[in-house]
Structures are given as C-alpha cells and as structure tokens.
Amino acid sequence: MAQMNMLQAINDALAIEMEKNDKMLVFGEDVGHFGGVFRATSGLKEKFGPDRCFNTPLTEQGIAGFANGLAANGHTPVAEIQFADYIFPAFDQIVNESAKFRYRSGSEFNVGGLTYRTPYGGGIAGGHYHSQSPEAYFTQTPGLKVVVPRNPEQAKGLLLASIRDKNPVVFFEPKRLYRASVGEVPEGDYEHELGKADVVQQGTDITVLAWGAQMEIVEKAAEMAAKDGISCEVIDLRSLSPWDVETVAESVKKTGRLLINHEAPLTGGFAGEIAATIQQECFLYLESPIARVCGLDTPYPLIHEKEYMPDALKTYEAIKSTMNF
C-alpha cells in the first residue's frame, strides 16, 4: 500500500499496463514531455519512449480518429481528451465510429482496445468550459462503456480494467479530486470489474446513489442524515454503461427509497434512466418517489457554482423529504 492522490494512481495504472503491454500507446494534447496539463502522464514519455507516449496536434477529432485506427489494427490506445468539455469535436469519431466499429462490420473489425481518458466535473471555478459532466451523451450510445472512479484506489483498478476491456471505454476522471483525493492504493496490478456497483455504506432507510466526485458529497449528506437517525445505504455506481441494475435494485428492495445524485443537469441526465429502471424493478417496494438531486438545467455557471451544484445540503434535504413523504 502507498499513499497516492488520484493523479498518481492513474499514472501508476498507465505505467503498469505500458510495462506489460507493448502495444499500449498514450497520447493527447500536451501529454508527452509535459505530462498533460494535470500531469497524469508524467514520466511516461521518459520511461517508455517518445513513440509510445507523445503529444498530438491540437485536434480532438484527430485524436479520436487516430485512436480508432490504432485500435482497429491491434494496438491499445489510451487517448487523453484534455477536458471533457472539449470532447465534442471528437463526438463523431466516438459515437459513430468507436461505438459501432464491431457491430457494423459483423465483428470483422473492432476497436475494443481503446480507452478515452478525460477529466470532467466542476468545483474548480472553471465556468462553462472546464466543468461539464457529459456522461449521459455517451451512456445513450450502445457500444461504449462509461466508467467514473471516486478515489485513487478505485481509479487505478477501474482504469486497468478499462484499458484491458475488449470494448471502447470512456473513462471520466473527477478533476476536482485529482489532488484533493488521497488514499491508500495497493501496489502492483489489480482490477475492479466493470459493470459492478460498490456498496460503500450499508443502511436500511434509503439508498443514496452517485458516482465520481459526487460520492464524497452524498457520503457527507448521509452523515448529516445519520444524526437525524436516518440510515443511508450509499452506493457508488462506478460503471454507468453497463450499469449494475441488480445491486441497486436489491438495495432499493431493502430500503424502499432511492435518491440519485449527479452533477450534470437534471433533464436527460443518467439519473432519469436509473429511476425509470428501478421503478420497473422495485415498484411494489417503493415507499416514496425516487428523488433526483442534480445540476440545474442551465449551462455550468462560474459565479453561481455553489448555487448550481447538487451539494451535501441539497442532498440532505432531499433525503429528509423522501423519508417524510
């Protein structure tokens, strides 16, 4: 075990797999010598050479298309999109190409070795274009896996699993936690299975579900609720596509209540999908409507960031309302 922040854990995962898999390549804007604007790829160019870790020209659609080509030809590309807010020029290559490569060719070709890493989320005074949480655009695209870690230990195991997964994965990294989240991380190689949620706190009254940077927010809200005698079962979804219906449904059948929290705007957010599925699976067990505590239906604002965010206080209030329904 070693104390690491999330960037170090991600860097460690990349180095472990580059060591084991000489087909793995790491690239993106500023990722070479500079190690990326957040330093997630620090030292990889020096360790594995400039042919395996390198800067690309400033073109996200190019990065994604290039990654598709590499993966289709048997390489293992790990492409960094500098901010998730800048993934949209690559949308066509990800949604129409990465996601459909296998299906459209009858599995003649696939880009299963491909992983996109990209920092997402707010809380860093980043305004519209350094704060967005665009995961729902990708969860609606069959063929892509979507993964979001909550802490360094999870980030390392989930990233290793994502890189080795036989499907293209969009790996969203909560940038607010890059340096803020520090914890024990096992040395060496390990994986966390994709598609499995993680019950981080057992409880009996209400299931509180989130992922990524919002995990620490909902854990704080659960602590506040505990002082009122409310027992929260806290679950980290980890994989949004595919997502672990079974674990969530099992929990809701026990607690009878569900609250889902995400940073992205409410309307069209992934919480809607979860709510629809869980009311189908657990209809007769539900004791109150499924609650959603999400970002407002506005672009991510700079000065009103606090007001916009689905913070611990809003989550705590929603837990109480759900209990008192």
Place this chain on the structure above:
Amino acid sequence: MSNATQTNEIVHSVSFLDRDSLNIPTLRILQADGSVYKDAVLPSIDEETAKRMYDTCVFIRVLDERMLGAQRQGRISFYMTCTGEEAAVIGSAAALQDKDVILAQYREQAALRYRGFTIEQFMDQMFSNAKDLGKGRQMPIHYGSQALNYHTVSSPLGTQIPQATGVAYSLKMNNDKAVSICYFGEGAASEGDFHAGLNMAATLNAPALFFCRNNGYAISTPAEEQFKGNGIASRGVGYGMHTIRVDGNDMLAVLAATQAARDFAVENNKPVLIEAMSYRVGAHSSSDDPSGYRSKEEEDVWRAQDPVARFKSWMLAQGWLSEEEDEALYAKYREEVLAQVKVSEKVEAPHIDELINDVYDEPTPLLQKQLKELKEHVNKYPQAYPKTAGRF
C-alpha cells in the same frame, strides 16, 4: 474547367513537391531599433491613430502585469496575458473599422481595448460581478460586447473560425462593406474547424480576415510538434486564398498587411489569411508554468524583440511620444487599474435570478420551478450561499 485544380505543366518523371516548394516572404517594416527599412512601404497612419495604438499597448501591459498579480494574490481566479503579441493584435485591430466584427480566441484583450472597452468593463468581467456584461457566467478574460462588435469569447478552440465565415457572409449579404476578423493561434489551426472555416470562406466568397497569431506554443506543445508544413500561411494558398506572412512583432507591418487585406476583402468579397509570427512571452495562463517545457534562454531571445519597445522607438523618432509622456502613461494606468480593482471587487455578485436567464429567450416553466426551489433552499441555509443569500 469546372475543377479548379489547374494543370499548368505535364512532366514525364516522378518529382515531389515539399514544404520548401512554396517560398513565403515575411513582411517587415520596422527594424529592431524602430527605424524604417529604406524601401519599406508604410501603412496609412496618422499621429492620432499611432497614439491610440501606443496607448493601447501601455494599457494592456499594465493590465496584464497587474491582473496576473491579482490572480497570484487570489483576488481573481484566472488570467491570461498577451505579452509579446501586442503588435499583432493592436496592429490588426487598428486597420479595421468599427463596423467590422471581431471574433477573438481569448488572448486578444488589446483589440477589445482598442475598440473602447473601459477599465471598468474589464474589471467587472474579471471579478464576475453584477455589472459584468456576461453576468459572471464565464471565467475571467472571456469578454464580449455587442456594442463594440466583439463576439463573446468561448473557451473551446477554433469554434470561432467557421463562425467568422458565417458572419462575413452575412455582412456581404447585407452589403455592409465590412469584414469579420477571426483571431486564433497556430495550435487552434489544427482543429477541424480551421479547415471547415477557411474552405467555406474561400468557396462561398466570404469577406473574412483569418488572423493567425503564430506564437510558437499551444500550452506546452511547440509549433514544430503542431505541424510540419510551411507555417499556417502555406495552407491559405491551398484553399485558394490571398495569404500573407508578417512579422507579428512589427506594429507597422501588421497594420499594413491588415489594411491591405481589409481593402481586398471588401472590394472582392473574398477572405484573406494573415499569419503573424510572434512569441507567447508569458505562460499559457495563470494555471501554467512554462519552465517545465522551454528554456529561459529561449524566452530571453524573444523578450529582446519586444514589439512594444520597437513601436515606441518609432514613436519617439516621429516626435509623437517623449520618455516623460511614456512614463506618465504607465503611471496613469497603474493608478487607474489599481483603483478599479478596488471598486470592482466590492461590487456584489449577479442576482440569483440570472442563473436561469438567457438559457433560452425566456426561462422555461421547469427552470422557474428549479429557481423557486433553489431560493427556498438558500433561504434555509443562507450561510452556505453567501453570494446570493439575503438578496431576493
């Protein structure tokens, strides 16, 4: 011939063209000491314009120095300087008319100042206060002004390039005899939007000026890792576009090139590409430290080619500026900037209602409901939301 690919010459053995096949000269008018080359053709410039240009140089130098300092003190969250690129931006802005529409990338605060943006407007934006035209929604330096024909800055790179083509086409259809000017860096020129924007401007005959600030770096990535061609200018020729490369640290050369480009664009309804060769003397932004990717020696070489010093020497030689006036100008702006910081940082944040305004022309019922619930929540926990609590 419907295909514009002209075949001028048929050959009978293999020979390739390469990056050196195209010889692109660089326009320079001012020498390093501020004197004019003997055979140089000067742009049209009078004393009043020259003074306004120099005044803008000093203002921006002071603004950049003081606001980077304010960022370091934690008074604002973010800043970007344009140090070293003042001549490229001011020289081009001075060639325009007020009706010409500016679409900036993000490092062109000098063009906005030249148009008349006030110290107060700059500060109100950077402090995200209630008087900010952008209502505090974007990070510092994302300025914009309808009155000054300056589109509001958007962080994603290169998106403004095809937009400038659309603006220019609109100006043409309105018979405005005006151009759009689109600023971008050599890094943004790698984005797909660059190709889309320039090709459409050429094919649709849009009077747009594409002004590339080739400043050597895109954050940490040097130009030699960004492209292998003969700069950005070589691409303009490929699009069938009038193209010129200019010394971006030479105020008069930039002015001359942009004046000629504007005249050509308006008369012929055609785009022009200008590549200004310069150097980003400062960091990419206040979040960046260039010592990790380039040497002090390299920076010093460019510091010695300071565009403001070169223009100042010319102004002094013209008798349009004295050392005393220059010192007084710096002193005046230092005082004014500092005074405005103190005023703007005390102005309250935009009202909570502004959260849901402008998402659409009118807030939707769902947004109104979300705002109502938010207000109830803020009222319950006022201490957690100090920017808006108690103000509605």
